Amino acid sequence: MKKILVLSGSLRKDSFNSRLANYISKNLPSGYEATSFDLGQIPLYNSDIDGENSPAGVVAFRDALKDADGVFWTSPEYNYAIPGVVKNAIDWASRPMMPKNSIVGKPMNAVVATMSPTNGSRALADIKRIWNNCGGYSVMTYDTVLQAAHTRFIDDNGTDSLEPTAKATVDMCIANLVRAIELNAGATPLANWEAFIASMK
Numbered sequence: 001m002k003k004i005l006v007l008s009g010s011l012r013k014d015s016f017n018s019r020l021a022n023y024i025s026k027n028l029p030s031g032y033e034a035t036s037f038d039l040g041q042i043p044l045y046n047s048d049i050d051g052e053n054s055p056a057g058v059v060a061f062r063d064a065l066k067d068a069d070g071v072f073w074t075s076p077e078y079n080y081a082i083p084g085v086v087k088n089a090i091d092w093a094s095r096p097m098m099p100k101n102s103i104v105g106k107p108m109n110a111v112v113a114t115m116s117p118t119n120g121s122r123a124l125a126d127i128k129r130i131w132n133n134c135g136g137y138s139v140m141t142y143d144t145v146l147q148a149a150h151t152r153f154i155d156d157n158g159t160d161s162l163e164p165t166a167k168a169t170v171d172m173c174i175a176n177l178v179r180a181i182e183l184n185a186g187a188t189p190l191a192n193w194e195a196f197i198a199s200m201k
Helices: 016-026 056-067 084-093 121-133 164-182 187-199
Strands: 002-008 032-036 070-075 107-113 144-146 153-156 159-162
Touching: 002 016, 002 056, 002 164, 016 032, 016 070, 016 107, 016 159, 016 164, 056 084, 070 121, 070 164, 084 121, 107 121, 107 164, 121 144, 144 164, 159 164
Parallel strands: 002 032, 002 070, 070 107, 107 144
Antiparallel strands: 153 159
């Protein structure tokens, strides 16, 4: 059974992104299971407390990433940019850099859910760009933002679900991440990272 770590970039109790993460977790294909992690456990990044005695929440988060075959982020957009919660988590995950951080070679997809009818693309671009910069593999086709997110959720016989257009779009994003995992899309960034590290010796 392969694992996808599904992460919500919002700490709000009833956030649309946490609801979206829950939908994704329950709609993975056969042969896949979802894992999760509460990013509220992670303190603000401080290199003074990183290393052999890293905070327990950080160690657990890095282990969850290493154990996953892929990662799926859901995230809001704050002030036209990536939320601090998401950036902070990636900062912790990207260290220690050598010989390999827990992002390297890891396939990832993301969807931004926002109440705005126009925004969201900037946060999505931030997440994918930073993930790639840290040695991961971001699924680039297709970029998806659920705008007016408060109109996208429906009650499907007592189950929190998505209206048909949003459902089809998010299901495609899940399938695209699964395809990246199955085709070992992370092999190239992993090989490039290893070559980079070797060049520094």
